[in-house]
Amino acid sequence: MELFRDAHPFPGVCGRVCHHPCESECTRNDYDEPLAIRELHRFLADWEKDAGEKALPEAAEEKRGEKVAVIGSGPAGLPAASFLARKGYGVTVYEKLPVAGGMMAVGIPEYRLPRHILAREVDIIRDMGVEIKTGVTF
Numbered sequence: 001m002e003l004f005r006d007a008h009p010f011p012g013v014c015g016r017v018c019h020h021p022c023e024s025e026c027t028r029n030d031y032d033e034p035l036a037i038r039e040l041h042r043f044l045a046d047w048e049k050d051a052g053e054k055a056l057p058e059a060a061e062e063k064r065g066e067k068v069a070v071i072g073s074g075p076a077g078l079p080a081a082s083f084l085a086r087k088g089y090g091v092t093v094y095e096k097l098p099v100a101g102g103m104m105a106v107g108i109p110e111y112r113l114p115r116h117i118l119a120r121e122v123d124i125i126r127d128m129g130v131e132i133k134t135g136v137t138f
Contacts, residue, residue: 001044001055009057009082009125010075010104012049012117015042017108045117054124060088069094073132074102078122081130091129094136 004011018038026034048055066089070081073095081091099105100122104113126132 001048001053002057004041004044005055005124006057009079010121011041012045012121013075013104013113014038015040015045016113016117017104045121049117049120054127056124056128057082057086059086059128062088063090064088066090067092071138072096072102073100073122073134075104077102078125078130081132082125082128085125085128085130092131092133094138095132095134096137098134100132100134 001011008014015038018041020038022037023034026037028034064087068081068084068089068091070077070084070091070093073081073093077093077095078100081093084091093100095102097106101118104118105115122132
């Protein structure tokens with residue numbers, strides 16, 4: 001899980017909603033069948049939740065003095081905030097909607113992406129030191 005979350009912060013989300021285009025390009029197709037990356041993401045995220053653990057990516061040892069504002073808490077803003085926080089920046093995310101997650105929270109039906117799965121992954125980003133302010137319009 002640490003390896004997956006090191007690459008991107010939403011394995012539980014991607015494990016449920018990704019249309020997995022990488023599988024058609026997977027080099028395992030030359031031998032047998034592609035790696036089921038979407039299912040691996042989902043399995044690991046569910047295992048982590050069921051085990052009551054949270055794999056936080058490693059953060060920079062030193063905090064930087066600069067602060068960064070990220071506008072929007074969707075599938076681009078939250079990963080940007082996550083990677084900036086790992087580099088030691090103080091990050092605040094500003095979201096117009098009353099909930100964090102952008103279109104992941106309001107555009108994907110709950111039967112496809114249960115809200116508690118998204119909330120858990122957003123909370124992991126908060127645990128990394130990212131502040132998220134909702135209901136803020138610029």
